Amino acid sequence: xxxxxxxxxxxxxxxxxxxxxxxxxxxxxxxxxxxxxxxxxxxxxxxxxxxxxxxxxxxxxxxxxxxxxxxxxxxxxxxxxxxxxxxxxxxxxxxxxxxxxxxxxxxxxxxxxxxxxxxxxxxxxxxxxxxxxxxxxxxxxxxxxxxxxxxxxxxx
Amino acid sequence: xxxxxxxxxxxxxxxxxxxxxxxxxxxxxxxxxxxxxxxxxxxxxxxxxxxxxxxxxxxxxxxxxxxxxxxxxxxxxxxxxxxxxxxxxxxxxxxxxxxxxxxxxxxxxxxxxxxxxxxxxxxxxxxxxxxxxxxxxxxxxxxxxxxxxxxxxxxxxxxxxxxxxxxxxxxxxxxxxxxxxxxxxxxxxxxxxxxxxxxxxxxxxxxxxxxxxxxxxxxxxxxxxxxxxxxxxxxxxxxxxxxxxxxxxxxxxxxxxxxxxxxxxxxxxxxxxxxxxxxxxxxxxxxxxxxxxxxxxxxxxxxxxxxxxxxxxxxxxxxxxxxxxxxxxxxxxxxxxxxxxxxxxxxxxxxxxxxxxxxxxxxxxxxxxxxxxxxxxxxxxxxxxxxxxxxxxxxxxxxxxxxxxxxxxxxxxxxxxxxxxxxxxxxxxxxxxxxxxxxxxxxxxxxxxxxxxxxxxxxxxxxxxxxxxxxxxxxxxxxxxxxxxxxxxxxxxxxxxxxxxxxxxxxxxxxxxxxxxxxxxxxxxxxxxxxxxxxxxxxxxxxxxxxxxxxxxxxxxxxxxxxxxxxxxxxxxxxxxxxxxxxxxxxxxxxxxxxxxxxxxxxxxxxxxxxxxxxxxxxxxxxxxxxxxxxxxxxxxxxxxxxxxxxxxxxxxxxxxxxxxxxxxxxxxxxxxxxxxxxxxxxxxxxxxxxxxxxxxxxxxxxxxxxxxxxxxxxxxxxxxxxxxxxxxxxxxxxxxxxxxxxxxxxxxxxxxxxxxxxxxxxxxxxxxxxxxxxxxxxxxxxxxxxxxxxxxxxx
Numbered sequence: 001x002x003x004x005x006x007x008x009x010x011x012x013x014x015x016x017x018x019x020x021x022x023x024x025x026x027x028x029x030x031x032x033x034x035x036x037x038x039x040x041x042x043x044x045x046x047x048x049x050x051x052x053x054x055x056x057x058x059x060x061x062x063x064x065x066x067x068x069x070x071x072x073x074x075x076x077x078x079x080x081x082x083x084x085x086x087x088x089x090x091x092x093x094x095x096x097x098x099x100x101x102x103x104x105x106x107x108x109x110x111x112x113x114x115x116x117x118x119x120x121x122x123x124x125x126x127x128x129x130x131x132x133x134x135x136x137x138x139x140x141x142x143x144x145x146x147x148x149x150x151x152x153x154x155x156x
Numbered sequence: 157x158x159x160x161x162x163x164x165x166x167x168x169x170x171x172x173x174x175x176x177x178x179x180x181x182x183x184x185x186x187x188x189x190x191x192x193x194x195x196x197x198x199x200x201x202x203x204x205x206x207x208x209x210x211x212x213x214x215x216x217x218x219x220x221x222x223x224x225x226x227x228x229x230x231x232x233x234x235x236x237x238x239x240x241x242x243x244x245x246x247x248x249x250x251x252x253x254x255x256x257x258x259x260x261x262x263x264x265x266x267x268x269x270x271x272x273x274x275x276x277x278x279x280x281x282x283x284x285x286x287x288x289x290x291x292x293x294x295x296x297x298x299x300x301x302x303x304x305x306x307x308x309x310x311x312x313x314x315x316x317x318x319x320x321x322x323x324x325x326x327x328x329x330x331x332x333x334x335x336x337x338x339x340x341x342x343x344x345x346x347x348x349x350x351x352x353x354x355x356x357x358x359x360x361x362x363x364x365x366x367x368x369x370x371x372x373x374x375x376x377x378x379x380x381x382x383x384x385x386x387x388x389x390x391x392x393x394x395x396x397x398x399x400x401x402x403x404x405x406x407x408x409x410x411x412x413x414x415x416x417x418x419x420x421x422x423x424x425x426x427x428x429x430x431x432x433x434x435x436x437x438x439x440x441x442x443x444x445x446x447x448x449x450x451x452x453x454x455x456x457x458x459x460x461x462x463x464x465x466x467x468x469x470x471x472x473x474x475x476x477x478x479x480x481x482x483x484x485x486x487x488x489x490x491x492x493x494x495x496x497x498x499x500x501x502x503x504x505x506x507x508x509x510x511x512x513x514x515x516x517x518x519x520x521x522x523x524x525x526x527x528x529x530x531x532x533x534x535x536x537x538x539x540x541x542x543x544x545x546x547x548x549x550x551x552x553x554x555x556x557x558x559x560x561x562x563x564x565x566x567x568x569x570x571x572x573x574x575x576x577x578x579x580x581x582x583x584x585x586x587x588x589x590x591x592x593x594x595x596x597x598x599x600x601x602x603x604x605x606x607x608x609x610x611x612x613x614x615x616x617x618x619x620x621x622x623x624x625x626x627x628x629x630x631x632x633x634x635x636x637x638x639x640x641x642x643x644x645x646x647x648x649x650x651x652x653x654x655x656x657x658x659x660x661x662x663x664x665x666x667x668x669x670x671x672x673x674x675x676x677x678x679x680x681x682x683x684x685x686x687x688x689x690x691x692x693x694x695x696x697x698x699x700x701x702x703x704x705x706x707x708x709x710x711x712x713x714x715x716x717x718x719x720x721x722x723x724x725x726x727x728x729x730x731x732x733x734x735x736x737x738x739x740x741x742x743x744x745x746x747x748x749x750x751x752x753x754x755x756x757x758x759x760x761x762x763x764x765x766x767x768x769x770x771x772x773x774x775x776x777x778x779x780x781x782x783x784x785x786x787x788x789x790x791x792x793x794x795x796x797x798x799x800x801x802x803x804x805x806x807x808x809x810x811x812x813x814x815x816x817x818x819x820x821x822x823x824x825x826x827x828x829x830x831x832x833x834x835x836x837x838x839x840x841x842x843x844x845x846x847x848x849x850x851x852x853x854x855x856x857x858x859x860x861x862x863x864x865x866x867x868x869x870x871x872x873x874x875x876x877x878x879x880x881x882x883x884x885x886x887x888x889x890x891x892x893x894x895x896x897x898x899x900x901x902x903x904x905x906x907x908x909x910x911x912x913x914x915x916x917x918x919x920x921x922x923x924x925x926x927x928x929x930x931x932x933x934x935x936x937x938x939x940x941x942x943x944x945x946x947x948x949x950x951x952x
Binding site: 018020021025028029032033034035036037038039040041042044045047074075076079085089092093094096098099100101102103104105108123126127128130131132133134135136137138139140141142143144 | 173174176177178179180181182183184185186187189190192281282360361362363364411412413414416445446447668669670671835836838839840842843844845846847869870871875877878879881883884907
């Protein structure tokens with residue numbers, strides 16, 4: 001077992017993990033943060049997307065030990081403490097950008113990162129920027145509209 | 157509706173945001189793999205790497221050396237757990253249908269790649285996976301049947317040697333009409349005869365499957381949690397298979413991350429975990445890996461379709477004759493054999509075709525079982541009909557929209573009895589098509605198409621039509637009986653009003669993304685005159701919602717929603733009796749509007765629903781003999797199916813140098829009856845279209861000749877991303893269904909049913925002047941490029 005220290009959603013957390021433990025399983029199984037989902041085993045679907053030091057990363061493709069010392073933000077950490085949704089979450093709600101909701105945490109995290117990194121994206125930019133995140137329910141149109149709306153309102 | 161003309165705000169019909177969203181947006185929702193079950197035994201399933209092989213030996217010694225792996229169990233070791241029980245097929249479509257015994261874990265022979273052959277028990281998910289990978293299985297390979305047509309070839313190897321044939325059943329629908337069909341073909345001015353392939357598809361909801369069985373050893377109860385669409389059916393089936401008294405079994409579907417039909421089943425892992433949990437007295441859980449799921453979860457489609465149409469000189473179709481070969485896979489899952497039948501009534505599409513003949517022969521192959529996948533039989537039927545209509549249009553020399561106009565069931569013909577024996581409820585197919593044509597800007601598109609063709613452009617434009625009708629609202633129980641289905645088609649609902657006038661709705665429908673909580677709340681809120689936020693909707697747990705038949709076949713609203721509506725009406729009837737008692741008036745003199753009972757003509761004599769709710773609770777002054785509650789239960793069995801319909805138009809740009817197809821515009825006009833929440837409807841249509849378009853352009857469960865699935869993960873199996881998806885442009889044209897009081901039809905599968913033929917018709921339309929008459933699905937760049945090359949080669 002290896003000791004790892006992560007700052008998760010603003011709180012420092014220390015845990016002992018097997019060296020091969022994926023970050024997503026450290027978050028889910030060791031820290032109980034089950035909002036981050038696992039949708040595949042080939043880094044294809046993006047359901048497990050979190051922010052590592054502010055940048056989106058597929059947490060099924062990162063070992064927990066690689067993230068030692070990093071600042072991690074998960075879906076549980078983006079709304080305000082009083083429950084007010086993050087502007088991206090709110091935009092997803094208002095545009096009906098989720099149905100079953102399984103891809104949603106990863107999609108929201110990827111979108112937050114995307115609009116922060118590339119302000120002023122047009123529709124094509126959003127579509128290409130999110131191509132690492134799969135959704136089977138929505139056909140993406142409402143997701144794209146939500147991200148464009150959140151970006152337009154300074155959605156970070 | 158109960159509400160009178162002067163009723164305040166109608167929620168039904170508004171674009172109300174979903175109450176399901178906050179929990180899903182914040183990570184608060186609990187999916188199956190999120191359940192914390194300390195001390196649980198993790199199951200790893202060892203799956204056959206061979207398409208067909210005798211299991212000679214299973215060596216678990218290496219697995220048992222792994223930390224955390226405790227046991228390796230073969231199928232023979234596990235067999236006593238299910239005794240005489242086997243995985244159920246609920247739809248024996250013919251009396252002589254062959255149904256091979258389907259054990260949760262194979263004992264002697266593996267029948268497909270992915271077939272469970274052994275099980276590892278471990279104390280963590282990683283140990284279970286490591287252990288399963290370390291088990292050494294000694295296989296003696298047997299000849300395998302992989303492709304559908306090979307299964308019925310002379311001398312084909314047998315999937316099940318004891319069945320003496322690979323044919324599962326032959327089911328037909330022609331009555332005494334065969335001679336009339338033959339006569340129509342003999343007299344036809346135009347005959348089209350087409351062969352289409354429905355490739356196998358992997359449903360791929362974003363949440364893989366998973367289950368966890370949790371025993372209560374003291375009382376003998378078992379709770380089975382599963383990522384399932386059908387907790388109620390799963391409960392009955394698990395009780396029967398394992399001999400668990402139903403009163404000792406509870407099934408819970410937590411938040412479920414999509415299903416699309418593949419979670420409409422009773423799976424080996426659900427039976428396995430349940431049986432082991434009872435035996436061990438400890439929680440037992442399993443979560444599917446994505447690549448594992450590609451072979452361990454049912455696949456969809458898998459048909460070879462032969463369709464013939466006979467038309468008169470004017471292009472009016474007089475007869476349709478269809479022969480299918482349908483791939484069951486190696487075993488029959490819950491409704492595997494019935495899927496082709498659900499399409500079997502619809503091979504005349506939305507057209508008035510007087511003579512009809514349908515026959516399906518279903519076969520076993522050494523592949524993962526097939527079963528219901530979004531649309532289940534109806535996308536296949538619509539594909540064949542709509543592709544053939546385009547061929548007929550070419551033969552007759554008219555446009556796709558004209559051939560459809562000449563054949564549509566007329567708007568004044570409803571209720572319309574089809575030649576396949578259904579009674580269609582309502583529709584105006586021509587009006588729907590006209591709206592779609594206008595929305596698509598058809599004449600401008602055609603001008604652009606002609607210009608590009610004249611210039612010899614390498615970027616050809618194609619415009620594809622698909623007019624569809626589907627049957628949903630499954631289903632009248634007596635009709636299901638006539639089709640030998642093993643259950644009814646009703647749905648249950650309970651509505652109760654609490655002392656503080658909050659409303660609790662219990663539904664037997666089981667949502668997994670559809671938005672039932674929001675939509676049921678809107679329906680009930682309008683009926684009762686309360687706020688939708690004051691309505692809670694409970695579901696998906698047999699301890700809370702003990703009766704139901706769950707969610708599939710676009711049935712939730714038309715059947716489950718109607719049950720909720722009718723239960724609410726019964727509650728209002730009871731409230732009216734209490735109000736009459738309180739107001740000392742006759743019930744007949746009361747009107748109910750906006751949550752208040754009033755005596756007609758005496759406006760000051762009124763009592764709000766809240767007062768009645770409290771009175772029902774205190775029971776201090778109720779009418780003599782009345783039970784002190786304000787609740788009602790309804791089990792609703794629909795009198796007929798509902799028949800959503802629509803016309804979709806796809807516009808594609810095809811690069812003739814590379815074969816690449818770009819879906820540049822997509823217009824859909826649908827008639828799903830009265831819409832409860834257009835926001836939800838549009839979301840369903842968007843997602844459905846992309847799933848259908850994905851069959852047309854991207855997705856294919858590719859098997860090699862050895863029966864190995866070579867597109868087993870999301871890197872190889874091309875579920876489209878936002879980058880491939882077009883922007884959809886939607887409109888609607890509602891003709892309320894007379895089948896149910898709200899006039900609703902259903903919309904969950906419409907997009908998927910319509911889209912594939914629209915897209916492929918567009919691809920063929922783009923390339924027709926190059927000599928291309930057909931393109932197989934998926935129309936990958938390679939497939940399209942080859943179709944062009946073949947057509948050009950043939951022409952030179």
